[in-house]
Amino acid sequence: MPAAPTLVFDLDGTLVDTMGDLSATLNAVLASLGHAPVPPESLGSLFGQGARALLQRGLADNGVTAEPELIETLYARFLDHYLANIAVHSRPFPGVIATLQRFRARGWRCTICTNKPEYLARPLLAALGMTGHFDAIVGSDTFSCAKPHAEPVLGAIARAEGSPARAIMVGDSKTDIDAARAAGIPVVAVTFGYTSVPVEELAPDAIISHFDALDAAVERLGTLPGTAASA
Ligand SMILES: O=C(O)COP(=O)(O)O
Numbered sequence: 001m002p003a004a005p006t007l008v009f010d011l012d013g014t015l016v017d018t019m020g021d022l023s024a025t026l027n028a029v030l031a032s033l034g035h036a037p038v039p040p041e042s043l044g045s046l047f048g049q050g051a052r053a054l055l056q057r058g059l060a061d062n063g064v065t066a067e068p069e070l071i072e073t074l075y076a077r078f079l080d081h082y083l084a085n086i087a088v089h090s091r092p093f094p095g096v097i098a099t100l101q102r103f104r105a106r107g108w109r110c111t112i113c114t115n116k117p118e119y120l121a122r123p124l125l126a127a128l129g130m131t132g133h134f135d136a137i138v139g140s141d142t143f144s145c146a147k148p149h150a151e152p153v154l155g156a157i158a159r160a161e162g163s164p165a166r167a168i169m170v171g172d173s174k175t176d177i178d179a180a181r182a183a184g185i186p187v188v189a190v191t192f193g194y195t196s197v198p199v200e201e202l203a204p205d206a207i208i209s210h211f212d213a214l215d216a217a218v219e220r221l222g223t224l225p226g227t228a229a230s231a
């Protein structure tokens with residue numbers, strides 16, 4: 001029997017809108033130092049680049065040089081606060097849950113390959129009641145390297161007992177598109193995530209602006225049995 005078709009989703013900016021909690025945490029850390037908050041609108045693609053990148057920007061905006069030791073101290077403070085407040089504002093993007101249910105009902109495996117460490121990704125998904133929708137959850141610390149390397153993408157597919165020959169990545173950033181290319185699988189980009197470069201300029205195989213459009217995008221990619229057309 002051929003391996004089940006597999007979707008490999010990015011998390012931040014693709015499945016879940018996490019910017020509210022990430023920016024609230026950044027601003028709590030800045031406030032603990034007596035610094036001014038940074039408006040979330042100015043952080044853009046940094047939401048998909050990890051806590052250290054957010055801290056660097058927050059300090060720079062307050063005229064503080066981000067020495068590595070300071071970043072590491074604040075990183076620990078950031079993680080404590082974020083973990084304790086991981087799903088205050090964060091919610092799945094419109095259509096996410098129905099899409100996961102639809103694809104799984106057709107026999108697709110659904111996986112996550114995020115550059116959030118697994119110890120943050122899992123509590124976030126649990127708090128949102130989403131864990132059970134996934135056959136594998138892979139974070140930045142699950143394997144020896146993170147996206148844009150192929151290893152975590154291929155690892156997520158393997159853990160779900162899928163095959164790269166029947167897998168599609170869905171992401172919001174250059175990191176996701178590069179990781180999909182490295183893994184040799186097609187990639188669908190969403191337009192509502194966290195990216196400094198419009199995804200149109202990154203030449204993904206398909207672009208969607210709502211999860212309702214994922215089925216048609218997957219069908220257009222046309223390489224995969226098990227899509228809506230043949231299920
Ligand atoms: O938290 C990050 O660094 C990025 O997470 P993502 O890969 O799910 O977008």
Ligand SMILES: [Mg+2]
Binds near residue numbers: 012048172173194
């Ligand atoms: Mg992302």
